Amino acid sequence: MTKVGETVLEIDLRALEHNYRYLRSKIYRDTKFLGVVKAFAYGSDSVAIAKKLETLGADYLAVAYTAEGVALRKAGISLPIIVFHPQQLSFSSIIEHCLEPCLYSKTIFTTFSKMAKDLGQKNYPVHIKFNTGLNRLGLGENDIDFILQSLNEMPQLKVSSLFSHLAASEDASERDFTMAQIGKFEKISTAILKELNYAPMRHMLNTSGIINYPEAQYNMVRSGIGLYGYGNEPAEDKKLIPVATLKTVISQIHTIGANESVGYNRAYKAKNPKVTATLPLGHADGIGRQYGNGIGHVWIQGKMAPLIGNVCMDMIMIDITGIDCKEGDEVIVFGKELSAEQLASSANTITYELLTGISQRVKRIYLE
Structure with a gap:
């Protein structure tokens, strides 16, 4: 630990490596790992964290907003980057910087598709988000027909993943609710996979999901707070190191x-x-x-x-x-x-x- 004569935020990339390897140990060898680096990598430094995760072998990164992804691209980050909450005004920038948008509503779906078509894209990677109970962002089960019809008519898009977000994966008292979310996502995603001629990834688990529901890891997991040293419960905190x-x-x-x-x-x-x-x-x-x-x-x-x-x-x-x-x-x-x-x-x-x-x-x- 360094000695300083001013207020500083010390970022320990060795701790990040420890946390990454610990979380990786919780999943299957062929399950992909997405590191969440939104909000300046949880208040630290998104570029430094992203570069380290890239070196460690992470498969994907994720940010909340387009500008965060653009900053990573300008810093030389080449990993695929999902933008969780894109806005319509940023769609051309997303494509310009090879970012991958989350399509979470019919409006976002259709307007991004039009932008991709206008810019001459083909098989542009997108991620479709489903609302299974968090009630924040996401399409629903009743949107399956719309999604399939749209994809059939939109060669400019190709689905990289189908995903959802758990609402209370750290809360043992909400296990029934979490299992219901997992079941709902399984039903929706299976229905879509049956109709596609390719197989997008599926992912649902956040940090607490990785720890408490490893059976639902599908093809990829996402970790934010765990990478930075916090496991949402005392027993897991002891196994992680604050970054x-x-x-x-x-x-x-x-x-x-x-x-x-x-x-x-x-x-x-x-x-x-x-x-x-x-x-x-x-x-x-x-x-x-x-x-x-x-x-x-x-x-x-x-x-x-x-x-x-x-x-x-x-x-x-x-x-x-x-x-x-x-x-x-x-x-x-x-x-x-x-x-x-x-x-x-x-x-x-x-x-x-x-x-x-x-x-x-x-x-x-x-x-x-």
């Missing part, structure tokens, strides 16, 4: 007396003399105002120090009373020593929100 570590330093130390306050609006008032430290990061860096005032801790010199006062735009304050530390000492906000899951749950939010919220002004450094 991102948010580190900062102590800018200044204060000794305050009883009844003195800290920060805006005097939100924290000391009942007894305290020693406090100010750190150079705040809600502009992704540590929101839901933290502070006793919610959330950081790790310093092997001890936990609570956040006190309101989180500022560029600074947070911590209580270091009884901790032997000095100005310039390193502080871990989250990472291997203090899980992002712990910090997020203390504020009644989730790891995904904390990780993806880290500002792009925070410097990224890399461990290979």
Whole structure:
């Protein structure tokens, strides 16, 4: 681990490799692996992560929006890239940069097909998404005839995969619902495969699906949060390594007396003399105002120090009373020593929100 004198997000590509190989060990040798690198690779660095996944042998990548895929292509990434949530205005850019759109509605299906035809495409790879219960995006069972008729009339398109998305694969109490989703996808996808003269891939499992429902891995699985070191349950978290570590330093130390306050609006008032430290990061860096005032801790010199006062735009304050530390000492906000899951749950939010919220002004450094 490197020593730094500023706020940085340390990205450990060795941890990424560990997580990738662990998740790969959960699936069959011939099952393809898709790495999800949307939202700056869950708040880290999509280009660095994508390059590493390409080196490791991932088969596919996925982003949410077209601009994310374009950025990867401009960085030299050659793996197939699915765009999960394309918009009509981006269709020409998708084709220009050899990205593969998810077709999730009749409107998207027909308008992308027209664009592909107008641009002289033939057998352009697309992925058809089905809504099996998440009720977010996707075509339904009653759209099968529309899909088959459209494909028959559209030589400009070729289906690379049929897929769906599980709603609660990490929740054992929702197993019946998840099994119903799997059953519904099986029925829909089988009906389509019977009518095609080729066999697109099928995929449905996310990280928790890989762990809890390996029997439904079909031809490919998709992993996002697992690659970054979180398995959505404590037992799996122990087998994974966090990729991102948010580190900062102590800018200044204060000794305050009883009844003195800290920060805006005097939100924290000391009942007894305290020693406090100010750190150079705040809600502009992704540590929101839901933290502070006793919610959330950081790790310093092997001890936990609570956040006190309101989180500022560029600074947070911590209580270091009884901790032997000095100005310039390193502080871990989250990472291997203090899980992002712990910090997020203390504020009644989730790891995904904390990780993806880290500002792009925070410097990224890399461990290979």
